[in-house]
Amino acid sequence: MLKIATWNVNSIKVRLPQVLDWVATARPGLLCLQEIKTVNDNFPVQELEDAGYQCQVNGQKTYNGVAILNRTPHDPVDIVDAIPGLDDPQRRVLAATYGDLRLVNLYVPNGSEVGSDKYAYKLDWLARLRDWLAEELARHPQLVVVGDFNIAPEDRDVYDPEGWQGSVLVSEPERAALRALLDLGLRDSFRLFDDSAGQYSWWDYRAAAFARDRGLRIDHILVSEALTGACKSCVIDKVPRGWERPSDHAPVIAEFDL
DNA sequence: ATGGTCGTTGGACGA
Numbered sequence: 711m712l713k714i715a716t717w718n719v720n721s722i723k724v725r726l727p728q729v730l731d732w733v734a735t736a737r738p739g740l741l742c743l744q745e746i747k748t749v750n751d752n753f754p755v756q757e758l759e760d761a762g763y764q765c766q767v768n769g770q771k772t773y774n775g776v777a778i779l780n781r782t783p784h785d786p787v788d789i790v791d792a793i794p795g796l797d798d799p800q801r802r803v804l805a806a807t808y809g810d811l812r813l814v815n816l817y818v819p820n821g822s823e824v825g826s827d828k829y830a831y832k833l834d835w836l837a838r839l840r841d842w843l844a845e846e847l848a849r850h851p852q853l854v855v856v857g858d859f860n861i862a863p864e865d866r867d868v869y870d871p872e873g874w875q876g877s878v879l880v881s882e883p884e885r886a887a888l889r890a891l892l893d894l895g896l897r898d899s900f901r902l903f904d905d906s907a908g909q910y911s912w913w914d915y916r917a918a919a920f921a922r923d924r925g926l927r928i929d930h931i932l933v934s935e936a937l938t939g940a941c942k943s944c945v946i947d948k949v950p951r952g953w954e955r956p957s958d959h960a961p962v963i964a965e966f967d968l
Numbered sequence: 969a970t971g972g973t974c975g976t977t978g979g980a981c982g983a
Binding site: 720721723724745747771772773820822828860914915916917918919955957958 | 971972973974975976977981982983
């Protein structure tokens with residue numbers, strides 16, 4: 711059984727103790743992190759190696775940054791750290807192959823506000839991502855695409871759909887861009903097992919959003935058709951969101967018969 | 969309550 715997890719930690723420097731605590735019990739074979747907010751040289755490689763994990767890091771100063779931790783039998787190969795051909799100083803992508811499994815870790819742009827420059831950047835980025843993932847899927851039938859997508863796929867993934875209607879993270883062009891990824895032949899693994907509304911992975915720090923369970927489901931694990939049969943579960947672990955000084959995101963973890 | 973809270977910074981900016 712291989713567990714693959716994704717967690718926007720909002721600073722690895724602050725959250726390292728929580729990551730170490732969490733992996734000690736959850737024991738994912740692969741853990742994809744987003745918003746590490748550090749340059750590669752300051753990533754806590756030693757501490758994570760001591761916990762049994764090998765680290766691939768794609769960081770930058772202050773913002774963004776992604777990493778993949780593995781304790782798999784295979785070393786990562788064919789590492790890619792950007793959407794090919796996209797000249798982007800923002801470190802948001804890390805892909806690697808572990809045996810027959812291709813893993814893509816994403817920190818999709820937030821988009822700020824509908825109509826803003828950052829929103830246009832988000833939609834353009836997603837279009838470029840789609841073209842790249844089409845190629846990845848052709849090369850690697852066993853593909854898993856995870857990360858903070860900054861998109862709630864449907865209204866059932868939003869605590870107040872009427873209040874959020876048309877806003878960034880839920881707007882129709884963003885949802886269409888996510889559907890375009892799924893139309894390549896990917897499935898939202900969470901929805902293979904749970905049709906319910908009110909399952910969230912992110913809660914704003916403000917206004918006691920977590921205590922009131924006012925969240926959105928914006929962190930996803932997408933699996934290729936070839937892997938859907940092997941995927942045995944996908945759950946959101948809300949526990950770390952309730953810890954002292956938490957990330958604003960909860961980890962999402964999928965189990966595979968691999 | 970047209971705000972709120974974090975993290976990185978060392979004043980705003982991004983989320």
